[in-house]
Amino acid sequence: MTDFDLKHTLECGQSFRWQRFNGWYYGVVGGRLLKIRQEDGTLIIESSADESDAELETFLHHYLDLNRDLPTILRQVDIDDYIHLAIETFWGMRVLNQELWECLASFILSQNNNVPRIKGIIRILSARFGESLTLDDQVDYSFPPPEVLAEAGVDALFDCRMGYRAPYLWEAAASITAGKFDMDNLKCLPYVEAKQELIQFKGIGEKVADCVCLFSLGHIEALPIDVWIKRIVEQIYLKRQATIREIREFAQSYFGEYLGYAQQYLFHYARVIGFNTPGR
């Protein structure tokens, strides 16, 4: 395994489920609690589930997006000094393929919210409605499926401190439980159609739909435009205020088909390092 960095991949704000402890990353994926550590080119993994190494490896290869040719992608978007620094700094960071329902639900909760608090809400939600999983002395909880949250009711969700987003999450859970929305079909649709379907949910707009397309459905051309991406494009590239549409049109023509990957490097770099363009 090459061109992969576990730390950057799990800490760049695309997933809300991983936490570092004693040099390991613990997280729940696919109903199992995992602990992972990277030593140079190899990953050391333990699972709470009773499964074969081959099974786990296949799952993780897809989840961590290891099947994609990262150098080719990064070479293609490495076209100016600022993103070059981002790529250099976070080389090996990959865009995850997260589970659809958890990703959709998580990003409904993400609107007008910050990463630490999103993580907190998801932790409460999982602890209250998920199933307990144990690995070593660590305990965590699976993400509750739609039918469990639909059954729980809006008030119970509101008690998880998610504020006005509670009815959005509940309606999505109820609609999926009632069979009004086909999650498997969504995985088969091309980017533009998948995004269009996602926007039908109350509480999912263009930005959250793009997050689901990028972080779960494998559409690496998707561009979620949040306050950070808006600031980056305005300050670093356009050097003026711009509308969401202008930002999208610029970014698509500038970065091309791997826009989603470019976006994640820019997002993480701006948040962690800042907006200073390399003096030259």
Added chain:
DNA sequence: TTCCAGGAGAGAG
């Protein structure tokens, strides 16, 4: 105290 966060819906114009 006010501002901000991986925004979106409702209403006005």
Added chain:
DNA sequence: CTCTCTCATGGA
């Protein structure tokens, strides 16, 4: 179509 106001929460 675009612009503005509002929404619950907690940390800075």
